Amino acid sequence: MRAVLTLLVNQPSQLAPIDIAVAILSGLKCSIFAKGESMKIKSSVTRVLVMSAILISALASSSGIAFSARAQGRGGGRPGGQNLSPEEQNLAKGIMTAADPAAKLKAAADLIKKYPKTSIRPRVAQALFDQIRAVTDASQKANLAQEYQKIFDQPSEQEMIMPVLIDADAAANQPEQAFAKGSEFLSHNPDSLNVLVDLMSLGTDLAKKQNPKFLSQSLQYGAHAIELIEADKKPANMDDAAWKQYKTTVLPSVYQSMGLLNLVKGDQAEAKARFMKASELAPSDAFNFLMLAGMLNDEYQNEAKHFQSMPAGPAKNDELKKAQSMLDTVIDAYAHAIALAESNANMQQVRTQYLHDLEAYYRYRHNNSTEGMxxxxxxxKPPAKP
Known part of the structure; x- marks a missing residue:
């Protein structure tokens, strides 16, 4: 093992993270390598954001990596429909036989106007919600959701449809409207978990596109969503089974999104903490470990540059030990990320880069040998599936 670290740092390219990512994907190297008696390391000032941008491009094309809590964990409809009057039955039949969601809403309006406390109201509200949510045209979905709001005005019904309105505005590229509607709703219903998570998810999507306008709000909503989930505050419209699934699936994804949001904000310490928590909750999710490995490497390179700036003496010797320990942590983190990313086709570009860097670091710490790497x-690596 070498006794001296020599770092030659090049100035980072003055490009937006996504532009740097495109350059790397086109073949521009951003590598770390050992040569002779010194280790030459390209600047890591933008390294974590570079890797984040590459991974975000994979997120956009793989629902298995990215997450949107929209449409997850929605509760099922409550039982109802007993002891209906003949007229209620006829009105309900009109809803069932209506040709499309718009016609069904009109028929539902007739039922609710005349029988606002009908026992089938929860079931009708849920069924129409499901139909509106399935509409693919953003404008049509928004119009239907707004009509739904006028008909089904109970708090639980309003809470159910609000994420659909948010999704429709987001799909129509109108995030300002989505946040305005969602924020207004949250001002009266601050613990609406689905709305909190939906807005945080939308804010994360915008941050990936280099739009930080709603960064602060998204962080606020995500933090409150975590508080509610960890306090086991189950939404009223969710049964126990749906809530268990929701917590298992959504909580690690919320932490992951909070990591990305904090990274865009520039708070790397908080981003690291959020990704670490996400990795604990979802230990097989390679994205978290890829991000953590990049951030740990960034910390190491900063420490190594600090070491190089110190005058010779006992303090510098102690700092060398610290830098070497940090490098060993980076090596372990890279190995972990590379192992988990192996089977994910969308991560192969960044995995190849990480593997190249790992080999350079590993050789540096093991007398130019890869034995044991x-x-x-x-x-x-995750256990093989039976």
Missing amino acids: QQLIDKY
């Missing part, structure tokens, strides 16, 4: 990677 593959075993380190294999240690973190």
